[in-house]
Amino acid sequence: MDFSILWTEFFGLTLDGIVVGAIYALVSLGYTLVYGVLRLINFAHSEIFMIGTFTSLGLSIVFGFTGLEEPLGIVLFLLVFLVMALASGIVSGMSAVLLEFVAYRRLRRRGASRLSSLISAIGASFFLVEFYRLTTESKDWDFPRMLSKDPIFSISSAYFTLDKIIILLGAFGLMFGLDRIINKTRLGRGIRAVSQDEKTAILMGVNVDRVISFTFLVGGVLAGFASTFYMLFYESTKFNVGFLLGISAFTAAVLGGIGNIRGALVGSFVLGLIQQYSSVVLGYNWRDVVTFVILVFVLLFKPTGLFGEALQRARV
Amino acid sequence: MLLEINDLKVSYGKIQAIKGISLNIKAGEIVTLVGANGAGKTTLLKTISGILKPAAGVIKFDGKDIQGIAPHNRVLEGLCQAPEGRGIFPGMTVLENLEMGKYARKDWKSELSEDIERIYTLFPRLKERQSQAGGTLSGGEQQMLSIGRALMSRPRLLLLDEPSMGLAPMFIQQIFKIIREIQSQGVSILLVEQNAAQALSCANRAYILETGNIVKEGAGKDLLNDDAIKKAYLGTGA
Ligand SMILES: Nc1ncnc2c1ncn2[C@@H]1O[C@H](COP(=O)(O)OP(=O)(O)OP(=O)(O)O)[C@@H](O)[C@H]1O
Numbered sequence: 001m002d003f004s005i006l007w008t009e010f011f012g013l014t015l016d017g018i019v020v021g022a023i024y025a026l027v028s029l030g031y032t033l034v035y036g037v038l039r040l041i042n043f044a045h046s047e048i049f050m051i052g053t054f055t056s057l058g059l060s061i062v063f064g065f066t067g068l069e070e071p072l073g074i075v076l077f078l079l080v081f082l083v084m085a086l087a088s089g090i091v092s093g094m095s096a097v098l099l100e101f102v103a104y105r106r107l108r109r110r111g112a113s114r115l116s117s118l119i120s121a122i123g124a125s126f127f128l129v130e131f132y133r134l135t136t137e138s139k140d141w142d143f144p145r146m147l148s149k150d151p152i153f154s155i156s157s158a159y160f161t162l163d164k165i166i167i168l169l170g171a172f173g174l175m176f177g178l179d180r181i182i183n184k185t186r187l188g189r190g191i192r193a194v195s196q197d198e199k200t201a202i203l204m205g206v207n208v209d210r211v212i213s214f215t216f217l218v219g220g221v222l223a224g225f226a227s228t229f230y231m232l233f234y235e236s237t238k239f240n241v242g243f244l245l246g247i248s249a250f251t252a253a254v255l256g257g258i259g260n261i262r263g264a265l266v267g268s269f270v271l272g273l274i275q276q277y278s279s280v281v282l283g284y285n286w287r288d289v290v291t292f293v294i295l296v297f298v299l300l301f302k303p304t305g306l307f308g309e310a311l312q313r314a315r316v
Numbered sequence: 317m318l319l320e321i322n323d324l325k326v327s328y329g330k331i332q333a334i335k336g337i338s339l340n341i342k343a344g345e346i347v348t349l350v351g352a353n354g355a356g357k358t359t360l361l362k363t364i365s366g367i368l369k370p371a372a373g374v375i376k377f378d379g380k381d382i383q384g385i386a387p388h389n390r391v392l393e394g395l396c397q398a399p400e401g402r403g404i405f406p407g408m409t410v411l412e413n414l415e416m417g418k419y420a421r422k423d424w425k426s427e428l429s430e431d432i433e434r435i436y437t438l439f440p441r442l443k444e445r446q447s448q449a450g451g452t453l454s455g456g457e458q459q460m461l462s463i464g465r466a467l468m469s470r471p472r473l474l475l476l477d478e479p480s481m482g483l484a485p486m487f488i489q490q491i492f493k494i495i496r497e498i499q500s501q502g503v504s505i506l507l508v509e510q511n512a513a514q515a516l517s518c519a520n521r522a523y524i525l526e527t528g529n530i531v532k533e534g535a536g537k538d539l540l541n542d543d544a545i546k547k548a549y550l551g552t553g554a
């Protein structure tokens with residue numbers, strides 16, 4: 001164990017932890033929102049993210065950027081990136097809505113048990129992974145470097161590159177947008193109402209099916225945007241990319257208290273930071289072990305997460 | 317006739333909770349449904365709101381059979397309920413809870429502040445608490461909020477499920493006073509109560525429900541003086 005690197009690299013690790021945490025946050029919101037309205041862990045959510053990465057990748061191929069040698073100009077880059085993020089958001093969002101329709105809605109109508117829905121979720125996840133494994137030839141797919149990764153400025157060991165800045169601004173913008181949607185729009189209020197008291201929500205005129213579709217749409221769109229940020233940062237994807245990222249985002253949601261929006265955000269940044277710090281102290285290979293250990297410990301000793309029931313107010 | 321129920325039967329699996337009851341409410345009336353625990357009062361209200369499906373029978377609202385109308389669309393027809401246990405959204409503020417009363421309307425934001433003010437005039441206490449979380453209100457305040465929220469939808473028929481439950485006598489007086497005030501604004505009310513004395517003296521007409529059957533009906537005042545009812549529900553009989 002080498003703690004000295006932790007001190008010399010502290011600012012750099014912190015910056016990366018926040019960037020990674022921002023990506024987790026966008027994905028973990030999908031877990032937490034769906035859990036709020038359905039009390040169901042949507043195990044296929046990680047695949048909704050994976051579909052987004054391939055959408056961005058697909059566009060980079062269509063645009064002819066494969067094997068790009070020179071980065072794009074900033075204006076062109078922003079334009080291309082925006083198109084990719086929007087396309088991934090739309091594709092992931094629609095996939096999530098379709099997923100709910102195919103894998104959960106009938107079960108719910110028949111009043112099936114939670115366990116059946118969970119099995120259906122895992123089944124849908126397997127189907128999507130295997131489908132993408134076959135159609136993408138199990139390969140690692142590289143995403144072209146469309147943007148120079150030379151630092152713009154630095155604070156101690158924290159090198160601010162354009163990709164990190166864009167991810168942070170984009171993620172915080174989306175979180176702000178989500179907050180507005182949840183708190184100010186009619187369907188957003190519907191999400192909160194169904195999460196807090198479904199029966200009364202119906203009495204107030206809430207169309208629960210529509211609210212559930214909307215919840216999957218919002219969660220899917222956020223995961224889609226997250227997938228484009230992920231591609232910009234890690235520059236590679238594979239059919240199983242959703243697995244570890246999904247576990248991290250899910251752990252973050254549980255860590256913050258599942259069903260709790262603020263909890264998911266805080267949990268994501270805390271987890272992002274812990275992963276960065278622990279991977280220099282223990283070695284990079286231990287990163288996912290640390291994540292699993294956190295998940296197991298939270299579930300065993302504090303299943304309500306960091307904020308527990310005390311933050312009831314903040315529940316969706 | 318505003319509400320007409322004919323030979324309604326409702327079951328939970330094999331257990332029949334409502335065994336064929338008929339009941340009606342004219343526009344402008346307060347009608348109370350009195351009955352002991354487990355008589356089927358909540359079951360009836362849930363069926364009117366569409367949360368439960370009847371096994372048989374007809375429910376007509378304003379002359380129209382509402383069986384085919386989805387529960388969430390019944391609010392738009394003019395039916396709204398303040399449910400048993402109040403059903404306050406614990407994580408929403410008082411104001412947000414009230415706003416939920418208008419959810420059924422796509423244009424819920426239009427005339428929103430007028431509607432809110434109308435409720436605050438009826439329940440000034442809610443105005444003082446408007447940014448407090450619903451879950452932290454006292455029982456009485458939650459009851460006011462629940463009734464106020466239902467009124468936000470501008471219902472023609474207000475369904476109240478035991479509004480006096482768990483409240484101190486002074487609060488109960490106040491709730492019943494407000495119920496009469498709501499009636500004077502032209503809203504009809506179906507009032508489910510166990511507090512028979514208060515309910516019967518407040519209502520125009522009353523039905524007595526016993527294990528899923530209506531055993532007596534009549535004007536509120538008459539039932540108040542009925543010996544059998546005095547004995548069973550008012551604890552003042554011989
Ligand atoms: N979900 C359910 N499943 C099975 N039986 C139920 C269910 N809900 C109610 N019942 C039964 O139906 C009967 C009527 O219940 P209901 O809640 O309508 O009574 P109530 O008149 O509202 O009583 P209270 O005054 O205690 O609220 C009771 O015998 C109750 O046990």
Ligand SMILES: [Mg+2]
Binds near residue numbers: 357358359400477
């Ligand atoms: Mg009841």
